[in-house]
Amino acid sequence: MSAAAQRFASLTGLIAPASLAVIGASEDTARIGGRPIAYSLSQKFHGPIYPVNPNRATVQGLPAFASLADVPGPVDAAVIAVPAVGVEEAIAACAAKGVKAVVLFTAGFAEVSAEGAAHQARVVAACRAAGMRLLGPNSLGLFNARVGFYASFTSSVENGFPPPGRVGIASQSGAYGAHLFALSRARRVGTPIVVTTGNEADVTVGDVIGWLAEDAETDVIMAYLEGIRESASLLQGLATARKNRKPVVVMKVGRSVLGAAAAQSHTASLTGDDAVTEAVLRDHGVHRARTTEELVDIAYLAQKRVFPVRNTLGVITVSGGAGVLVSDAAETLGLPLPPMPEATQLRLKQRLPFASPVNPVDVTAQVINDPALVGEFAEAMYAEGGYGSILAFFTQLGASAKLGPAIRDALVPVVQRNPERLFVMSILAPEARVQDYEDRGIAVMEDPTRATVAIHAMGRFGDAFAAPPPSAPPVVPLVTLPAATPDEFEAKKLLAQIGITPAPEALCASADEAVAFAERVGFPVVLKLASPDIAHKSEIGGVILGLHDAVAVRAAHATLLERAARKVPGARITGVLAARQLSGVECIIGIAQDPVFGPVALVGLGGIFTEIFHDVAHRLCPFGVTEAEALIRSLRGFPLLDGARGRPKANVAALATALARLSVFAHQAGPRLRGVDINPIIVTADGAFAADAVLSLETS
Numbered sequence: 001m002s003a004a005a006q007r008f009a010s011l012t013g014l015i016a017p018a019s020l021a022v023i024g025a026s027e028d029t030a031r032i033g034g035r036p037i038a039y040s041l042s043q044k045f046h047g048p049i050y051p052v053n054p055n056r057a058t059v060q061g062l063p064a065f066a067s068l069a070d071v072p073g074p075v076d077a078a079v080i081a082v083p084a085v086g087v088e089e090a091i092a093a094c095a096a097k098g099v100k101a102v103v104l105f106t107a108g109f110a111e112v113s114a115e116g117a118a119h120q121a122r123v124v125a126a127c128r129a130a131g132m133r134l135l136g137p138n139s140l141g142l143f144n145a146r147v148g149f150y151a152s153f154t155s156s157v158e159n160g161f162p163p164p165g166r167v168g169i170a171s172q173s174g175a176y177g178a179h180l181f182a183l184s185r186a187r188r189v190g191t192p193i194v195v196t197t198g199n200e201a202d203v204t205v206g207d208v209i210g211w212l213a214e215d216a217e218t219d220v221i222m223a224y225l226e227g228i229r230e231s232a233s234l235l236q237g238l239a240t241a242r243k244n245r246k247p248v249v250v251m252k253v254g255r256s257v258l259g260a261a262a263a264q265s266h267t268a269s270l271t272g273d274d275a276v277t278e279a280v281l282r283d284h285g286v287h288r289a290r291t292t293e294e295l296v297d298i299a300y301l302a303q304k305r306v307f308p309v310r311n312t313l314g315v316i317t318v319s320g321g322a323g324v325l326v327s328d329a330a331e332t333l334g335l336p337l338p339p340m341p342e343a344t345q346l347r348l349k350q351r352l353p354f355a356s357p358v359n360p361v362d363v364t365a366q367v368i369n370d371p372a373l374v375g376e377f378a379e380a381m382y383a384e385g386g387y388g389s390i391l392a393f394f395t396q397l398g399a400s401a402k403l404g405p406a407i408r409d410a411l412v413p414v415v416q417r418n419p420e421r422l423f424v425m426s427i428l429a430p431e432a433r434v435q436d437y438e439d440r441g442i443a444v445m446e447d448p449t450r451a452t453v454a455i456h457a458m459g460r461f462g463d464a465f466a467a468p469p470p471s472a473p474p475v476v477p478l479v480t481l482p483a484a485t486p487d488e489f490e491a492k493k494l495l496a497q498i499g500i501t502p503a504p505e506a507l508c509a510s511a512d513e514a515v516a517f518a519e520r521v522g523f524p525v526v527l528k529l530a531s532p533d534i535a536h537k538s539e540i541g542g543v544i545l546g547l548h549d550a551v552a553v554r555a556a557h558a559t560l561l562e563r564a565a566r567k568v569p570g571a572r573i574t575g576v577l578a579a580r581q582l583s584g585v586e587c588i589i590g591i592a593q594d595p596v597f598g599p600v601a602l603v604g605l606g607g608i609f610t611e612i613f614h615d616v617a618h619r620l621c622p623f624g625v626t627e628a629e630a631l632i633r634s635l636r637g638f639p640l641l642d643g644a645r646g647r648p649k650a651n652v653a654a655l656a657t658a659l660a661r662l663s664v665f666a667h668q669a670g671p672r673l674r675g676v677d678i679n680p681i682i683v684t685a686d687g688a689f690a691a692d693a694v695l696s697l698e699t700s
Contacts (some may be wrong), residue, residue, distance in 0.1 A: 008210035011203065014133050015099030015144055015211060016191060017076030018047045019101070020151065021068060023052030023090050027235045032105055033081035033155040034060065036141070039157060046147045048073060068093040076100045079141070079151050084108040084119065087137070093125055093131035093316045103151045104136035110199055111138050124201045139198030140174025144229070146217065153695050154178045155628045159288045161482070166217060167192010167299050171224040172197050172207035180222060183292065188438065189300050193218065206234030206607045209248060212242035220302040222295060225252045227594045228277070240285035249287045249463045251295050252277055276594045279618040285464025287457045294453060301443055301454040302461070306409040306422040308388030309466045309641060311459025313452070315360035316374070317393040319369055322426075323360030323446055326391060329452040335459065344384040344530060348377060359385070367394075370404060376412035382418045388462075389422035398427030398437075406592035412440050422458055424451045471624030474499075474657070476664040481603045481672055484699055487532040487574045491695040495678070499659045500663045503682065503689040505579035511557040511642050514578045523548045524581045527556045528692070529564050533571040535694050540567045545581060548654030553578070582689055583648045585641050586680035589659045591621070591666040593674055600664035603659050604634075605637040606680035619662040628663070629656035650683040658688045670699045 001009070026034035037060050040049055050201065051059035054066040065071050068078070068090075078099045079355055080090045084106050094102050109120035120137060127134040135142065141152030145162040156178035171177030174196040184191045193215075194321070195208045205223055210233065212218045221241060228234055229671075241248045254274075281288050289295035313335050317323045332339050339358045341496035348357035352373060356362040359383060363373050374392075381390055392411065398404050415423045425437055426448040436442045445451040476498045486494065492502040504521050507530055508514040519524040529542035537543050541563045544556040557576055566571050591599050597620055604616030617631040632638060632652055643649040666673055674696040682691050 001563070004210065004233075004240070005214070005234065007207060008237070008240070010133055011101070011207060011211040012136060013076045014103070014149055014203070015142065015195065015208075017101065019050070019074060019076050020047065020149065021050040021052055021071060021075045021078040023068060023093070023099075024082065025053045025054045025056075025064060026081075026088075027056065027059050029324075030058065034080075036079050036151050037062070037155040039143070039152070039591050040148060043145065043148035043150060043161060045149050045152075047076075052076065054659065057069075058383050066100075071097065073135065074098065077103060077149075077151060079105065079247050081153075084116075087119075087123060088126065089658050091126045091132075094132060095126060096358040099130075099132055100123060101133040101135065103141050104134060104139060104198075105141060105153060107137070107138040109137045111618055116458060120201050127202060128530060134202035135195070137201060137674045140178065140196040142193075142195040143696045144193050152194075152196075154181075156182045160185055162192050163188065163190045165192060165303070166219040167191045167222060167303065168208075168212040168215070168218045168220070168224045168688075169224075170197070170205045170212065171195070171204055172200065172226050173224055174198065176224050180292070182223065182293070183296050184222075184299065186298050187296055188313065188435070189296065189303065191222070200229045204229060204233045206230075206232075206237040208236030209234070210240050210653060213237060213244050213246050215385070219246065220299050221246055221248045222299050223248060223250045225250060226254055226314045226482070231280075231597045233302050235280070235284070238286060242285045242464060245465045246456075247298075247307070248285075249289055249295055249298045249302070249457070250281060251289050251292065252281070255297060257441070273594065273596070275598050275616075275618055276597055276620075279600070280597060280620060283619060285461060285467075288461060293450065297445065297454045298457045299478070301422075301424065301445075301458060303441055304422065304458075306458065307462030307465060308422055308459050309462040310384070311388040311422075311456070311462060312338055313455060314340075314385045314387030314390045315393065316377055316381060316390065317360050317362050318365060319393060319395065320356065320360075320362050322393040322395070323356075324363055326360060326448050326452050330456070333453065333456045335452065335456045338385075338387075340381070340385050348380060367407065368399065368463065371403060371406035371410050373410075373563075375414055378411055378414045381621045382414060382421060387421070388459065390450065391424050391426060391448065391451055391455060395426070396428045398425060399429030399433050404429070404433060408440070412442065415439075415442055424455060426451050453671050471626035473622040473624050473662050473664045473667075476661050476668065478668055479665065481669060481697060485532050485697045486695055487530045487572075488528065488693055489530050489574070489577055491693040492690055494695065495662075495665075495676075495690060495693055496508070499661045500681075500690050501687060502693075503579045503582050503691045505577055507575045508557075509575050511554045514557050514576060514589065515553050516625040517578045518547065518550065518553050521580045524551065526579050526581045526691075527553065527560060528577045528579070529560050530574045530577045531564070531568075531571050532574070535696075536563075537692075542562075545582075554575075576631060582682045582684060582691065583605065584682040584684035584689075585647075586691075587641075587655060587683055588616075588677065588679040589655070589662055589681055590678060591662060591673065591676040593671060599663075599669075599673070601659060601663040603655075603665065619663070622667040623658050623659045623660060623663050625653075626658040628654070631659070632656055648685050651685055651687050652683070654686075654688040655681065655683050658690075671679060674698055 024033040029038035051064045110117040143150040177196040345357040425528040506517040586607035599621040641650040677694040
């Protein structure tokens with residue numbers, strides 16, 4: 001078993017324990033120390049419950065114990081519901097008893113002060129020394145309805161315990177996790193396991209995702225994240241879920257940037273925390289929900305376990321307007337709506353001359369007179385349209401006491417003959433009618449736009465599950481980083497060692513040397529100031545392009561030195577860099593250090609407009625050439641590289657190779673490498689050439 005698998009498996013004593021102790025147990029079922037006992041008793045927890053309270057002989061009808069040491073049997077999970085001053089003593093008692101996992105309700109730790117953080121660190125150290133997993137502190141707890149285990153003080157179950165189901169919830173926020181559970185219950189989505197992680201001093205949302213991903217009785221995972229305390233468990237959990245074909249839908253809130261110091265780099269200013277998180281979730285096949293409504297919608301539909309690969313949508317409707325609405329939503333999402341075959345359109349038109357049989361397929365209100373049309377048209381869409389998913393919009397007709405059953409009876413046999421296809425009904429109907437459809441295997445959603453979003457998500461899951469393993473990162477030699485941040489010329493020499501070719505250039509100490517270089521490589525040339533202290537030379541006029549003769553080169557050389565002395569008098573100038581001026585597509589590739597995930601690579605359109613257009617894509621380092629090319633092709637501006645409007649095609653493979661090699665270099669270099677900007681890297685038909693480079697280092 002791998003280390004990640006062992007970490008996930010160690011949560012079994014927490015999530016599915018064989019016994020429960022409550023330290024700080026209360027007779028009052030409304031108090032925090034009383035609720036876990038009351039809930040677990042009412043739901044017939046399958047193991048013994050041991051209340052620990054030195055002041056009572058019994059608690060809620062159960063024998064109480066003065067201390068955990070007095071408990072006669074082994075304890076898998078212990079709830080600690082005592083004030084912060086008593087927590088360390090309770091932890092020590094759990095360690096002595098051999099408890100497997102602790103649920104710490106108590107607040108007043110790292111979330112409030114430095115002193116609280118130190119207290120929390122002592123608690124974590126004691127748990128780790130004893131081999132105990134710790135949920136919290138400051139946690140609402142968890143429940144597992146399958147075994148009647150409720151180590152939580154949530155009030156959400158007072159309005160109903162979870163119905164049977166195969167959806168798990170992992171949430172940093174206790175209140176929001178309970179909110180998700182309640183919303184899911186209202187949507188008839190069974191969430192028997194809900195874990196809220198609180199301060200995440202030990203157990204993280206990533207750990208819980210990993211456990212759920214390995215759990216044979218969980219099919220779908222919902223998660224809520226406010227921040228990411230550490231990345232390893234999250235990445236491992238998401239990778240496990242994808243490997244096991246478990247869809248993960250995440251609500252990630254909170255947006256920030258890397259900070260003022262990092263903004264000295266183009267790449268860092270473009271790579272905020274949220275952009276990196278977005279890339280990480282995308283690359284792991286996760287759907288990031290924009291709203292709570294969307295989060296629950298997608299979990300609801302994912303229960304069907306139908307994930308079309310290269311998804312296409314067919315729409316059957318009684319409303320032309322709804323067809324337009326769905327078409328707009330699908331186009332925005334990039335979900336194809338291919339037309340029905342022409343022969344099928346002709347046949348359906350003969351069956352109903354005023355129908356629109358293209359796609360969306362509008363059967364019109366004629367279904368009121370002829371409900372059999374529904375089944376016939378749906379059968380044609382399945383058999384001849386070949387759609388991965390079908391959305392049927394029947395608004396309130398589906399709820400009609402007379403027409404509803406006829407529509408249902410026409411559709412259900414068709415749907416049941418095609419279980420490998422996704423089918424969603426969009427109707428407004430009483431709960432009993434909705435339940436009737438769902439009992440027959442048909443998903444029901446009120447709003448057709450929301451249904452379209454959820455259908456699109458199912459296709460994205462299917463594509464992620466079907467994707468081949470990532471390509472191997474290229475082999476890149478280990479490079480020793482210099483002691484201090486280098487100037488552009490030295491930075492490009494270092495990058496050349498990993499296979500990123502600079503434009504033909506020379507560092508010139510005089511105007512004569514610059515002229516000699518230009519005459520050797522050919523005009524036009526560009527002259528640039530070389531300085532480790534000037535990151536963005538163009539902003540002070542430190543770059544002069546289009547020099548076509550020796551006179552222009554000499555004049556430019558003098559101008560650059562004058563501008564440096566006047567605009568940045570304290571900067572170190574190591575010379576003037578002369579380079580052959582290349583013609584091609586200007587791009588940027590770079591590296592930024594994310595505070596959570598480490599080195600992140602970026603690619604986008606380059607030059608002076610990089611931050612204006614903000615057309616960039618990100619990926620965690622390292623990665624292979626295949627993934628690098630996919631990033632490049634995801635750019636809105638990719639047509640410029642692909643020969644748009646008669647332009648010559650750029651060498652995309654060379655750019656992808658440079659990007660992949662840079663990602664490996666960053667991974668190998670470690671945290672001392674603060675960032676890299678290669679902007680622009682000029683992509684021609686012959687290759688990709690670094691025309692400018694900034695390499696930033698941490699200095700001791």
